[in-house]
Amino acid sequence: MSQPLLPLLSTAPVERRDAARNRVALLEAAAELMGGCGVEVLTMEAVAAKAGVGKGTVFRRFGSREGLMASLLDHREAEWQAGVISGPAPLGPGAPPMERLLAFGASRLRLHLDQAALIEAAGRTWGENPAVLGFAALHVRILLGELGVTGNLRYLATALIAPLSVPILRQQIGHGSMTEAEVLAGWEELVRRVAPQDGVIT
Amino acid sequence: MSQPLLPLLSTAPVERRDAARNRVALLEAAAELMGGCGVEVLTMEAVAAKAGVGKGTVFRRFGSREGLMASLLDHREAEWQAGVISGPAPLGPGAPPMERLLAFGASRLRLHLDQAALIEAAGRTWGENPAVLGFAALHVRILLGELGVTGNLRYLATALIAPLSVPILRQQIGHGSMTEAEVLAGWEELVRRVAPQDGVIT
DNA sequence: AATGAAAGCGGACCACGGTCCGTTTCAGCC
DNA sequence: GGCTGAAACGGACCGTGGTCCGCTTTCATT
CATH class of the missing domain: 1.10.357 (Tetracycline Repressor; domain 2)
Structure with missing residues (x-):
C-alpha cells in the first residue's frame, strides 16, 4: 500500500531508502548553508560535508551543481x-x-x-x-x-x-x-x- | 608630444606594445582554435599556449574566460x-x-x-x-x-x-x-x- | 646610453566542479 | 534469517578557471 494504486505509468523505479534520506538531508543542508549568505557558499563539497555524505553522492542525486x-x-x-x-x-x-x-x-x-x-x-x-x-x-x-x-x-x-x-x-x-x-x-x-x-x- | 593634444578625457593610459601584441595574438589564437569546433575547446591554457604566452597574461588581458x-x-x-x-x-x-x-x-x-x-x-x-x-x-x-x-x-x-x-x-x-x-x-x-x-x- | 619605475609577464599554486570505481547498503526472495 | 543482484555510496583523482608574486620588458627622462 505504500505504492500508488496505478503505478502503470510510473517511470520512477522506486527510490531506495538511503537515497531518499540523503536527498532530503542534502537539500536541507544546502538550504541551511545558504541561509543569509549568497549562493557562492554552496560548494558541492560543503553541502556534502554538511549533510554528512560523500561528494559523489551529491552528484549522483543532482547530476551537477x-x-x-x-x-x-x-x-x-x-x-x-x-x-x-x-x-x-x-x-x-x-x-x-x-x-x-x-x-x-x-x-x-x-x-x-x-x-x-x-x-x-x-x-x-x-x-x-x-x-x-x-x-x-x-x-x-x-x-x-x-x-x-x-x-x-x-x-x-x-x-x-x-x-x-x-x-x-x-x-x-x-x-x-x-x-x-x-x-x-x-x-x-x-x-x-x-x-x-x-x-x-x- | 606623443600624446594627443587633448588627452583630458582619455581614460586609456596608453597600451604598451607587448600588451597590444599579445592581445591580438590571443584573439587570433582563440579564433583559430575555435575554427570548426565548439567553444568548449577554448580553454584558457590552450589559448595561452597557442598564442605563445603564459596563462596569467590571458587573465590580465580579459579578466576571465x-x-x-x-x-x-x-x-x-x-x-x-x-x-x-x-x-x-x-x-x-x-x-x-x-x-x-x-x-x-x-x-x-x-x-x-x-x-x-x-x-x-x-x-x-x-x-x-x-x-x-x-x-x-x-x-x-x-x-x-x-x-x-x-x-x-x-x-x-x-x-x-x-x-x-x-x-x-x-x-x-x-x-x-x-x-x-x-x-x-x-x-x-x-x-x-x-x-x-x-x-x-x- | 643609462636608469628607474611602472606595466606586463609567466607559471606554480589553489579551489572547485565533475568522474570513476572499489566498497557498502538495500530490498526482494528463498 | 541468509543470499543475491542491483543500486547507492565515498573519496581519491583529474581538468580547468582563477590568483599571486617574483622576474622581465618597455619607455620616458636625462
Whole structure:
C-alpha cells in the first residue's frame, strides 16, 4: 500500500531508502548553508560535508551543481504553480482573464527577483526545463485565448514572459535604474497592447 | 608630444606594445582554435599556449574566460552596430521606421543564433554590457518614437528585445519546435501590436 | 646610453566542479 | 534469517578557471 494504486505509468523505479534520506538531508543542508549568505557558499563539497555524505553522492542525486540549484528552486516553483492552478484569485482561477494575467506578471516578477541568484546559478538546467517555462507559457497562452486575442498565441505568450526573465530584470533595475514598480507598470502596458480589450486588432 | 593634444578625457593610459601584441595574438589564437569546433575547446591554457604566452597574461588581458568570450564577440557586434548606424537600408538609415524595426529584428535574430554558443559562454560579461543591450534598446526606442508610439518607450524597447535573447530563442526553436522563420514571424506580429500603424503597411 | 619605475609577464599554486570505481547498503526472495 | 543482484555510496583523482608574486620588458627622462 505504500505504492500508488496505478503505478502503470510510473517511470520512477522506486527510490531506495538511503537515497531518499540523503536527498532530503542534502537539500536541507544546502538550504541551511545558504541561509543569509549568497549562493557562492554552496560548494558541492560543503553541502556534502554538511549533510554528512560523500561528494559523489551529491552528484549522483543532482547530476551537477546546476541540478542542485534547480532542485532548490523546485519547491518554490511547485508552490507557485499550485497557486496558479488552484490558489486564490486573482492569481488562481476565479478572476477575469486580464486580472489573472496581470497577477501572473506581478507574481512571476516577484518570484524571479526573489530567487534571482539561485536561478542564475541553476543556468540552463532550470531555464530550459519545460516544466518551468512551458507551464508559464501555457498559462499565459490560455489566458490570452480567454481574452479573445487572435494570432500566434504560442509566440505571444513566450514574448510576454521573456521580459520577466532574470537577465532582463537585472538590466532594467540594475543598469537601467528602474524601480520594481516601474518595471511592473511597463509590463502591464505591454500586456494591454498585446491583448487590447477594447475591440480586437487582427 | 606623443600624446594627443587633448588627452583630458582619455581614460586609456596608453597600451604598451607587448600588451597590444599579445592581445591580438590571443584573439587570433582563440579564433583559430575555435575554427570548426565548439567553444568548449577554448580553454584558457590552450589559448595561452597557442598564442605563445603564459596563462596569467590571458587573465590580465580579459579578466576571465567570460571576458575573453565577450572580446571575441566584440568584433561582430561592432560591425553590426556600424550596420545599424551607417549601413545600407533597411537595417541602416534611409528606410521607414517600421521597415527598419523589422530589419533590426531579423538581423538581431540571425546574429544571436549565429553566435549563440559564444554568447552563452560569455554570460553576464556580455549580456550586461550596456554597450550591447543598451545600444539595441536605444535604437528600438528611437524607432518606436519615429513610429509615433506613445507610452513608456524605454520599457517597450527592452520588452521587444527580450524575446530575441538566446535562451528564449533556444527554447522556441529547440524545445518548442518552431522554425527560425516562425519565430521571426511571431516577433513581427508582436511588433505590430506594440506599434500599431493605423491603416498603414501590411 | 643609462636608469628607474611602472606595466606586463609567466607559471606554480589553489579551489572547485565533475568522474570513476572499489566498497557498502538495500530490498526482494528463498 | 541468509543470499543475491542491483543500486547507492565515498573519496581519491583529474581538468580547468582563477590568483599571486617574483622576474622581465618597455619607455620616458636625462
